[in-house]
Amino acid sequence: MDITTALKEDSAINGTVADGFEPVRDEFAAVVAAEGGDLAAQLVAYRHGGRVVDLWTGPELDGDSLLGTFSASKGAAHLVVALLVQDGVLDLDERVSHYWPEFGVEGKRDITLRELLAHRAGLVxxxxxxxxxxxxxxxxxxxRLGAQRPYWRPGSAFGYHALVIAALSGEVVRRATGRTIQEHFAERIRDPYTVDFHLGLPEDQESRFLSAQPMLTTPERTAALAARATGAHSLSGIAFNRNHPRNPELWTLPNHRTVRALGTTSWGGVASARGMARMYAAAISSLDGRAPLLKPATAAAFAQVQSIGYDLVTREHKAFGVGFHVTSEYYPVLGQGTFGHSGAGGQQAFADPRNGVAYGYTRRRFPFPAAAAPENDRLIRALYAAF
Structure with missing residues (x-):
């Protein structure tokens, strides 16, 4: 049976689920109730190339609504890099300065593309x-960063290049191919696979975009944020651009038209959960008669742990593959080799090749804390329990 035709209508939560995946809908409803009933969110999952979950809820939002993806944009950008490595155009163990000669100054001459993509270059x-x-x-x-000295000896440690990593890898792509990541993404992924994910949102799609909303604050949350705060000129402050006097609030970033129009590859993408999940389904599964974008060996190489442990920027335990999160390190129920990327606005998206799963979740209101929303753990566990 084609699971894409087995979707059932549900009246409580908008959307559809395949037979056997009703507990995912129930868990989604419980998440909404826990948020006070007014959460605007989308949840989509594929299994072996068929869509098994397609749910949404909340004022103004439907299954086709577009939301800012924040750092989940990095997954789209680095899927392009994976394709170019697969094609033999890029070599992960080649020096960045080979492709981009101006980069090789201030102690950066020997940084490899692999080290850069593993957040080890010190250019946060x-x-x-x-x-x-x-x-x-x-x-x-x-x-700017190509001319700058790193903040630590490259390769000696790692720290999340939150706002800049895909600008750096994107310059390597541009130097090697003459085309931007945005152009490659549109031509090789978005258009042929009908992926509703945009690195550069056309003006005629603006009516589908819903602006991000700030997190709900309480005295306890305000105190917790104050306790975690670092100085504007600390490594974390520099990485999140707090050292600039006119730095906007993080949650507002996708609300600026210039961000959406340029499709800033580290954090400026716009997508629906349908688009995020379909992108990762296309990466590992056959869709509509098209072969997967990535060969198994390529997916495994990019999912392989490159940096794990104490992150100098976030001051937390983190795990990075090649340009992606090693998502199975954050959600142990996932198969080894799962890769994807979360976003500060609550987004989570990944591909699990061992289980044939692709997942996309996004929400309109910023979560507390700013990161992959905590409800993802509940939703992912419900999804995996259904098969």
């Missing part, structure tokens, strides 16, 4: 920060 931000317009322009970010 600029000494003086960026305006919003500068930060939204990948070429400006790459030019």
């Amino acid at each position: 931000g600029a000494d003086t920060g960026f305006t919003l317009e500068e930060l939204a322009d990948d070429r400006v970010v790459a030019e």
